[in-house]
Amino acid sequence: MPRTTAAQRLLDVRTIYHEPQIEQWARARQVLERFPDAERVEVPSHQDIPGLYGNPGGVERWVRTKREVLVLGEKKSLAARPNGRSADFIAPSTSNGCAMACSYCYVPRRKGFANPVTVFVNIEKIAGYLARHAARQGPKPEPNQCDPTDWVYDLGENGDCSADALVSDNVRDLVDLFAGLEGAKASFATKLVNRDLLDWDPRGGTRVRFSLMPEPMAHRLDLRTSRIPERIAAVNDFVEAGYEVHLNFSPVVVHEQWQAQWAELFEQVDDVLSERAKAQLACEIIFLTHNEQLHEVNLGWHPRGEELLWRSDLQEAKTSHSGQANVRYRAGWKGTWVRQLTDLLASRMPYCRVRYAF
Known part of the structure; x- marks a missing residue:
């Protein structure tokens, strides 16, 4: 019996919302051809889709929307922050x-009650902007925590x-760039372990950061993702590629x-990684920050995850730079942890x- 591919498992696109005259872009035509049976619905803007964003009833279709809906639009503002x-x-x-559908993801905080993939189709303009921006930087004057020699984007x-x-081929175009x-x-x-990327030729110009957490936590919080052992096993292959x-x-x-679960995870990683993978390895450590609005959305589709994410006995309020009501682990304890x-x-x-690490 043939194995189900990642695309088949994650996507069954039935509706594509798109901005007017979207087919002027070659990348839009590629996506439309990839999903020929999907209904096409023209909308004023990728940010203005009546009935999709800002609709409280949409939370009950949270995962279904991710599977069945795509949005195509043009990225208007180009800036490297x-x-x-x-x-x-x-x-x-x-x-x-x-x-x-990771239940702690911050992206849906700005969207309300649906978070499907939006593809920006003006990839040529984005790639051109990045090439010019990188050229303007000149050589990196000194090492920093991002990289010792390269400007990292x-x-x-x-x-x-x-x-x-x-x-779409957006990511491949940028890896090639x-x-x-x-x-x-x-x-x-x-x-997600997408082994199609192993056939590309990055030539050391792309850093892939596999996100890991203990498997019991991932089982509750990392929905529709590759399992943790699969991500660990992929590290050696991506290094070789x-x-x-x-x-x-x-x-x-x-x-x-x-702490016991993280100790077990570190042992799993150490057992699997090749010497070549270990020699080039580095990591980031990020403790959870959660969001009040996202917490309310999650209660509508995945309340079991919130038992882990929303812990008033461990967390304190924090207003984000954009004015959102977030919670983080209490400062006095977090530093110790x-x-x-x-x-x-x-x-x-x-x-x-x-x-x-923070």
Whole structure:
């Protein structure tokens, strides 16, 4: 019996919302041809879809919408925002939303009650902008936590590039771009093992960051994703294919057994990684930040996850820079927990450099 592919498991596209005259873009035509049986619905803007965004009743179809709906639009504003944490710059998005359904994801906070994939079809303009921006930077003057030599551009701030690659060639175009850019590197985090990417030729110009958490937590929180053992097993293959591969240990969710579970995860990683993979490895450690609005949405479709994510006994309120009501682990405790986890990592995987932890 043939195996179900990632695309078949995640996507059964039945409706494509698109902006007017979308077929002027070659990338839009590619997506439409990839899903020929989908109903096409013209809308004023990818951000203005009546009945989809801002509709409280949509939460009951949260996963179904991710599976059955795509949105096509043009990315109007092109800017590479300074970052300095995971990457030097956040690249202009080539997508928004995700086919997967991680219950802690911050992207839906701005969308309301639906979060399907939006593909931005003006990829040529985005790629051209990035090439010019990278050229203007010149050589990196000194190493930083993002990279010792290259300017790093995060490609996947608002989605998952491995999943986006199931929908269009946007991600491949950017991997090809950075394969030929001197002094610049693309980077994206992913929870999906898309082995189609192994056939590309990144030539060291793209950093893939596989996100990992203990399997019991992932089973509750990382819905519609590749399982943790599959992600770990993929690291060696992606290194051999010419990618730089780092790990995102995130989000770290504190609960009564959290340290024992992370110790077990570190042992699993250490047992699987090749010496070549270990030699180039680094990681990011990110403790959970949750959001009040997202918490209310999640209660409508996945309340069991909120038992882990919404812990008033451990968390305190934090207003984000955009004015949203977030919660994070209490400052006095979080610093201790960060040190405990980094010490645990150093004892189990001493070769894994921590680029940052917070």
